[in-house]
Amino acid sequence: MRRELRYALRSLRARPTMALVAWSVPEALPATLSGLVVANAVDRGFLAGRPVVGTVWLASLVLVSVVGSVGTRMVFLRLGELAEPFRDELVRRVVGGALRNGVEGRPDHGALARLTRQVEIVRDTYAGLVIVIRGFVVTVVGVVVGVLSVAPAVALLILPPFLLGLAGFVAMLGLAAARQRASVLADERLAAAAGQVFAGVRDVVACGTERESAALVRKPIDEQAAAERALAGVAALRTACFAFGGWLPLLVLLFAGPALVQRGLTAGALLGGATYVLFGLQPALQNFVAGVGGSGLRFVITLGRVLDASHVPPAPRHEQDTGQRTVLRNVTFAYGPHAEPVVRDLDLTVEPGEHLAVVGPSGIGKSTLASLICGLRRPDQGAVQLVADRVLIPQEAYVFTGTLRENLTYLRPDATTADLDAAAAAIGARLGDYDTEIHPREMSAGQRQLVALVRAYLSPASLVVLDEATCHLDPAAERLAELAFAERPGTLIVIAHRISSALRANRILVMDGAGAVVGDHENLLKHSPLYRDLLGHWNAGVLPAADGRLRSQPA
DSSP, X not given: OHHHHXXXXXXXXXXXXXXXXXXXXXXTHHHHHHHHHHHHIIIIIITTTOHHHHHHHHHHHHHHHHHHHHHHHHHHHHHHHHHHHXXXXXXXXXXXXXXXXXXXXXXXXXXXHIIIIIHHHHHHHHHHHHHHHHHHHHHHHHHHHHHHHHOHHHHHHHXXXXXXXXXXXXXXXXXXXXXXXHHHHHHHHHHHHHHHHHHTHHHHHHHTOHHHHHHHHHHHHHHHHHHHHHHHHHXXXXXXXXXXXXXXXXXXXXXXXXXXXXXXXXXXXXXXXXXXXXXXXHHHHHHHHHIIIIIIHHXXXXXXXXXXXXXXXXXXXXXXXXXXXXXXXXXXXXSSTTSOOSEEEEEEEEOTTXXXXXXXXXXXXHHHXXXXXXXXXXXXXXXXXXOSSEEXXXXXXXXXXXXXXXXXXXXXXXXXXXXXXXXXXXXXXXXXXXXXXXXXGXXXXXXXXXXXXXXHHHSOOSEEEEESTTTTSOHHHHHHHHHHHHHSXXXXXXXXXXXXXXXXXXXXXXXXXXXXXXEOHHHHHHHOHHHHHHHHHHHSSEEEOTTSOEEEOOO
């Protein structure tokens, strides 16, 4: 439970939290002033023979309640600024964990359920807990301030039993969470066992194995029943804590009332203290016990399962991983059992630190090869040796709604502002204020590509694959970005759409559909007709010289 609570506390964003605290001040006014208003209405109004004064005092409570309702409204308006980023972080965690598991050959069949159901449960219960706990704290603080202003002696009577009941409830939360978790696991075991029996019910009846089948589910049924009884015991303890903290203060006040009156406490002060108990402490404790004991436990259990199943080990930095090679052995891939292979019998080794360009006609399979290298697709035949930490930037760059800093540090959350500045300068991107919120629809394709390029440069990946990731940039910006990645520690593979990208690479892979040829520029000029055709298509009358520079074709 401590892990889940720490995770929730770390997810509280400073600015929305401070806004909630600020708007909680007017919301606390009714709790703070209710007993004080009642005391003055009784003592200075009705018991003094001035009913009009008493009515005015009570009417002021209506005005205070209106102010409090404005605070409550603003609190709920601000709640989304806490709950939605929390949900987004969980979605990123679930998706990231599922992708990593899939890449490493461990299909995550529960990821969809976590993404569509469990994450929403956590988001809703998280928001509910924020409201319940904040409302409890606001009410209790308001009541303490109010009762001290009315009669400190009353505070000494009602607060100790209230705090003892609260302490008892908090102390049993660990036990409650453990029993709730045991109940969930027992329910899952029962469902699994019953599912096996129900799946073969015809065979069970036909073979007369009803007793054996009943024995198969008897133990899970007993365990689930025991878990439910244990939960019922926790519910009884929870009710006892509320009775102690919610009703005992009122009983103590009533029993001590005559003695307090004899010592000079007014009837209004006594009624004010009772008001604070009945309309302040008691409802606050009831909501707190119900909310934390119900939604809170559901939050802890569900969040724990999400965190357990989507744990993503921290990626190593690229300096630690530059010794890995990308190796494809006899790789064949087709989009369907009856389709022609897009990649056929490909053998390729990309050494650490190498700069490889991949060229070929449109639709020949260059992007498919990038997906195979990054583990997004599995070959039909052959094997691909994957680099552990890698990043792929497709032609349509991914940018999400959020701050620029959140987009850039998505793959490296611990990056500092200095790291961002260095990465942006290396790519040649002028991005502006990192704390500005960006919206993908409002950005050009080139701007989105620059954000994705800086994010990849900043990441700890030792292999970067650019799948036409600079196609919306001008040639000068493309050159600067590719040179930055070429000088960065690690391996670079570029799916080229301009001849300049191919000429900057150490080696070039030419794909023609039937096979592939690898070599440097001069070697391919001599041995690859397709490469020469591509050069002619790209340059429209400009041919490469032996030194790799471009010269005009003679007339």
